[in-house]
Amino acid sequence: MSRSLLEISNLRIDATAYPPGEPPKTIVLVDGVSLTLEKGKVLGLIGESGAGKSTIGLASMAYGRGGARLTGGTITLNGREIRLADARALRSLRGREVTYVAQSAAAAFNPAIKLIDQVIETSLSHGIMDRAEAEARAVMLFGKLGLPNPETFGTRYPHQVSGGQLQRAMTAMALCPKPDLVVFDEPTTALDVTTQIDVLAAIKDAIRDTGVAALYITHDLAVVAQVADDILVLRHGKKVEYGPTEQIITAPGEAYTQALVSVRSIDHKEKAPAEAVLSVKAVTARYKGTNFDVLKAITIDLPAGQTLAVVGESGSGKSTLARAITGLLPPSKGEITFAGRKLSPQLSGRSRDDLREIQMIYQMADTAMNPRQTVGTIIGRPLEFYFGLRGEAKRKRIQELLDQIEMGSGYIDRYPAELSGGQKQRVCIARALAAKPKLIICDEVTSALDPLVADGILKLLLNLQAVEHVAYLFITHDLATVRAISDRIAVMYRGEVVRYGQKSDVLAPPFDDYTDLLLSSVPEMQLGWLEQVLKHRKMESAGN
Amino acid sequence: MRMPISAAIGLIMTGAFFLAAIFAGVIAPYGMGEIVGGVWDPVSDKHWFGTDAIGRDMLTRMIYGGQTTIFVATAATALSFITGSILGFTAAVTGGWADQVLSRLVDLVMAIPSLILALVILSVTPVTLPVLILVIGLLDATRVFRLSRAVAVDITVMDYVEAARLRGEGWAWIIFREILPNALSPLVAELGLRFIFAVLFISTLSFLGLGVQPPLADWGGIVKENSAGLVYGIPAALIPAFAIAALAISVNLVADWVLGRTTSLKGGRG
Known part of the structure; x- marks a missing residue:
């Protein structure tokens, strides 16, 4: 028997697609992927959406989600081949030797059962330990993971604790039943940036202290x-590159890996301050039926x-x-000036030009495009x-607009469902541009996209700004994006602007x-x- | 795409019912009120379904009865869908007071069993076809209102509706171009069901004597005229009952198929 805990060789995973109006066809999700994981090591699986990383992660417990079938290759766990194992063997293995941490903990916990009972459930059902032992171990793990009041933490219900x-x-x-292997499926992706690194650090410590091996799945190479000790880069279900973390980060061999490593390296020179196209003065706003201000005396200027x-x-x-600026949430105090005119707080009080010149992405x-309308519509x-254009x-x-967003005119009669994520966002940009706006509000426009695609969108936005001279109000939680695109920065915290100025000033000590905290949280x-950051932090994140 | 066999059967049967209704005057072997035989004559080659309580040809009565029943049900369903969905969408889009007033009004109407409400209204108004259509249509519209409002509330919070509002679009564009195409699937499913309920409703009213009035024939009325015969083992009253069941099944086979098609449309709501 070899020393390795998990050995996957030449894995092939198929699924059947049922396109409407066509006979069902088999699609290959994962093709010819091999990996080895030794006891106590961490292997990172990385790739964009659809790369097959989660599918491979689940295959390590011989599970195919949503009709995925493990059709070829071998999966050897602790020296046993498990791909073709029967349900009984798998049942004793899952939760005992391999456990799984899902991306959205909020959706994975049963809201009606106390945390402690859910945490120790697998340990009890597999008969690994008795209740008292399991609870003691859970409390020990809570402490190790840095949760507050480990003794009583388990008596709470899932909705009584924060996402982190x-x-x-x-x-x-996942760690409670003392498994040999834990599969982490994007455990920090759904968390806020400042919470992410705390969770990341907790997971890292727990892995080290318990000596468990882990498959860590993410789309973020920096995370x-x-x-990870080793990294396997995947794309379209195939291996791109597999090697030690240091080599992948410092000397990536393949072009795709190089692109992933150099992502977020857009260079954007800050423009000099100029006359403002949008000025928000002391705007305070609250939602109907609540008794606190969501925005507290916000004052910012955005040059044309x-x-x-x-x-x-x-x-x-x-x-x-953004809602206050667009008029969807009329502010209770303060005023908004746009292109020299004072904007009516209500949407209904604005002229057609006001509406046209402020666009939103x-x-x-x-959900921003009607699924029943074509790209052309x-x-x-x-x-x-706005312009009364018809026909030809x-x-x-x-x-012209499709050309500007670097998509051909062949897309004109397509429906949104027939476009990729990046193309959809491009069409939304074109819709905003069509109105010839002076200001486009971009609300987290790259957050839902894969890193390389997001990079493309940012570059497109910068090019368009140079040509069309349009101003962007760019809302984001990602500081790397901010560095890449902004001239000015406003840092918001609990409804207030805590820091505001030119990019170079805001980003300088x-x-x-x-x-x-925010700056140090960007992986x-x-x-x-990670170790460096945790050493010099001044403030705890709100998610704790 | 090939049509499934169930949809084909449904389509052929529904089509046959509607064609028979439209061309009743051409295909009916005898006149509607013509007495052509004895009381409850059995099935023969002259009278395929026998004759009724006063010796009229049952097949002829069924065809003319189907014409009235299907016409009233179709008109009532159309009325209920037009008023119900437009009001429902408006309530969802405008929200606030308009929504409260409309929704509570609908709750009020729905709180009273619709058959009793219909009987009360029809006992004080002249029972003519337009009145029947209006009463059935408006009572059914409450159900359509509920459904379309619920569906539209889900859609109005979508970013594309917000984008349309920010563009400055009027309510007509928002309702007919942004919401309606996305609400179509559940509404089509409901359409089949509502049509059958309308058929049952008009038949029930006629059976109770407050629906279609003689000399006009309709399926509920035919059951009523011949119900006495059941005691003597004469099945004439069962024929319209079978017709109602057959129509109900065939319409819903078609509705199922249409629903399947619209949901698999590009980007359709599942």
Whole structure:
């Protein structure tokens, strides 16, 4: 028997697709992937969506999700071939030798059962330990994972703890039955940036202390670089590159890996301050039926043709600020001036030019486009609505816009469902551009996209700004994006602007505590970054 | 795409019912009120379904009865869908007071059993076809209102509706171009069901004597006229009952198929 805990060789996973109106066809999700994992080591699986990383992760417990079939190759765990094992053998193996940590802990916990009972459930059902032993181990793990009051933490229900804590509780659940291998499926992706590194550090410590082996699945190379010993880069279900973390980060061999490593390296020179196209003065706003202000006396200026990045974690009021500017949430105090005229607080009080010159791009391009309209209708409607373009003139302009977003005119009659994530976001950009706006509000436009695709969108936005001289109010929680695109930055925290100014000033020390926390939370593509950051932090993140 | 066999059967049967209704005057072997035989004559080659309580040809009565029943049900369903869905969408889009008033009003109407409400209304108004259609249509519209409002509330929070509002679009565009195409699947499913309920409703009213009035024939009325015969083992009253069941099944086979098609449309709601 070899020393390796998990050995997957030449794995092939198929699924059957049922395209409407066509006979079912077999699609290959994973093809010819091999990997080895030794006891106590961490292997990072990385790739964009659809790369097959989660599918491989689940295959390590011989499980195929949603009709995926493990059709070829071998999966050897602890010296036993498990790909063709029967249900009985698998049942005794899952939860005992391999456990799983899902991306969304909030969706994975049963809201009606106390945390402790869920955490120790597998240990009891496999008869690994008795109740008292399991509870003691759970409390020990809670402590190790840095959860507050480990003795009583388990008596709470899932909704009574924060998202970051829940993710750690799930890690405790996975570690409780003393497994040999834990599969982490994007455990920090759904968390806020400032919470992410705490959870990451907790997971890393727990892995080291318990000596368990782990498969760590993520799309963020900088994150996986902090925890993994080896990295396997995947694309379209095939291996791109497989090697030690240090080699992948510092000397990537394949072009695709190089692109992943050098992502977020857009160079954007800050423009000099100029006359403001949008100024928000002392705007305070609250939602109907609540008794606290979501925005507290916000004052910011955005010069024409430049980019103001609004940064902050969830709940800081970034998106509410956008709603106040667009008129969806009329502010209770303060005023908004746009292109020299005072904007009516209500949407209904604004002129058609006011509406036309402020456009919006959303985070989820899927829900931002009517699934029953073609690309031509989606982009064409603002042309028709604002400029009265019809027929041939409209079609010509749509084609120009499609060219501008680097998509051919062949897309004009397609439906949104027939586009990729990046293309959808491009169509949304074209729809905004069609109105010839002076300001585009970009609400987390790259957050839902894969890193390389997001890079493409950012580059496109910068090019368009140079040509069309449009200003962006860029809402994001990702500081790497901010560095790449902004001229000015406003850092928001709990409804207030805590730091505001030109990019070079905001990103230069001395920092206030919150900005420091935010800046230090962005994973960097270097080894040992996590340890360094944790050493010099001044402030605990809100998610704790 | 090939049509499944069930949908084909449903389509042929529904088509036959509607064609028979439209061309009743051409295909019916005898006149509607013509007495052509004895009381409850058995099935023969002259009278395929026998004759009724006063010696009229049952097949002829069924064809003319189907014409009235299907016409009233179709008109009532159309009325209920037009008023119900437009009001439902408006309530969802405008929200606030308009929504509260409309929704509570609908709750009020739904709180009273619709058959009793219909009987009360019809006992004080002249029972003519337009009145029947209006009463059935408006009572059914409450159900359609509930469904379309519920569906539209889900859709109005979508970013594309917000984008349309920010563009400055009027309510007509938002309702007919943004919401309606995305709400179509559940509404089509409901359409088949509502149509059958309308058929049952008009038949029930006629059976109770407050629906279609003689000399016009309709399926509920035919059951009523011949129900006495059941005691003597004469099946004439069962024929319209079978017709109602056959129509119900065939319409829903078609509705199922249409629903399947619209949901698999590009980007359709599942």
